[in-house]
Amino acid sequence: MQTVLANPGRxxxxxxxxxxxxGDVxxxxxxxTHLDVLTEGGWLIRDVFRQYNPGPTVAGGEPLVRGFQTVLDHLRKAPHGLTPTELADELNINLYSAKSAIGIGIEFNVITETxxxxxxxxxxxxxxLLPVCTASDSEIDAVLAAFVASSGxxxxxxxxxxxxxxxxSHVHQDPDGSSRLADTSPKAAHATAGGQAALAWLDEVQRTRYLRTHGMEQYTPKTITSMTELESVLVREPAHIYASAGQYRECCTCLAILVHNGARTDERIALTTSTHIDTPVPDMRILEAxxxxxxxxxxxxxxxxxxxxDPSPQ
Structure with a gap:
């Protein structure tokens, strides 16, 4: 939006x-997608020459957009939220500007009531809205295929x-042509190492919302079914290897490492693998390597x- 305001008719x-x-790649x-959303909301107008100009919604012009960005930056530092009055006082802006910025954020789904x-x-x-991963599926699959070949x-x-x-996604079967990962339930994040790796790096609001939506079903006697107990295994350490032994399938241990982190829930991405629960410790250390x-x-x-x-195994 700031770029269009500074460079109309592009x-x-x-x-x-x-x-x-x-620097925004x-x-x-x-x-x-960004431009379509802004156009539909009246923030931009696209003319017959496919050039973009500020639309009728941007009544305040460039100062409004700059102020909105300042509000977003400030809310990042307040995970428990602020009232419009608190926001106005802390940023030294008038209450109307604070309420307007919050209204814009709600319209674009980037601000919500606590x-x-x-x-x-x-x-x-x-x-x-964030740019998707620039790596191709074939590049990602090549790494996973190499892991399968070396680890078995x-x-x-x-x-x-x-x-x-x-x-x-990107499921690769073991050399025998089988995989315990492909048919994992969409509701089993709390019971799997890959799910726990992603849950660990969600913020408190995201994690609470996720678990309340999808529940904590018990799959085996070892399944963690309370948020309090789950918190104890959600370690926030870079390169930490998460392990879930017998929590989703009694015969299986799964291991996972977070390979990408970000602000959105779907940016927490974990590499995961599985092995038999009775795998000897020396073999487990080799698999972890x-x-x-x-x-x-x-x-x-x-x-x-x-x-x-397509999640179907390769």
Whole structure:
């Protein structure tokens, strides 16, 4: 929005060049999505020459947009939310400007009330549009295939969706042609290492919302079914290997490492594998070493939310 205000009458291609020069790199599809949302809301107008100009909603012009960005930056530092009055006082702006900025954020799903009727508002990172991962599926699959070849175990990527639950992609079967990952329930994040790796790095609001939506079903006697107990295993340490032994399937231990982190729920992406629960400790240490090497390679590849792919095993 700031780029259009500063450079009216530019096409999508011209705007993309200006954004790139300013350090904002995003895919063509993500830029088009942003522009479509802004156009539908009246924030921009696209003329017959496919050039973008400020629309009727931007009554306050550039100062309003700059003020809105300042409000977003401030709300990032207030996870429990602020009232419009608190926001106005802390930023030294008038109450009308604070309320207007909050209204804009609600319209674009990046600001939400902390609880219905509370009058306090917080940043909702899940509403933000972000460029998808620039790595191709073939590049990601090459790393997973190499892991399977060296470790003799299956592999896949787990991420979370507030709407759909646990999402599995890029599943690779073990050398015998089997995988325990592909048919994992969308509601089993709390019972799997990949799900726990992603849950650990959600903020408190996101995690509470996710678990209340999808529940904590008991799959085996070892399944964690309370949020209090789950908190004890959600370790927030970079390169931490999460392990879930017999929590989803009694015969299985799954291991996982977070390979990408970000603000949105679906940006927490974990590499995961499975093995028999009776795997000897020395063999488990070897498997962890293979997993760590593959996770390092994926961390250098994955730079945004994954494109949705066919979860069927390869």
């Amino acid at each position: 096409t999508t291609k011209q705007l993309r060049r200006l954004l790139t020069e300013g 995003m895919s063509d599809q993500t830029l088009r 609880a219905a009727g509370s009058g306090r508002f917080r940043l909702d990172s899940d509403g933000m 175990r299956d592999a896949g990527l787990f991420t979370l969706s507030q709407e759909e639950g646990l999402v599995i 293979h997993l760590y090497r593959a996770a390092t390679a994926l961390s250098n590849l994955i730079d945004g939310p994954l494109r949705r792919t």
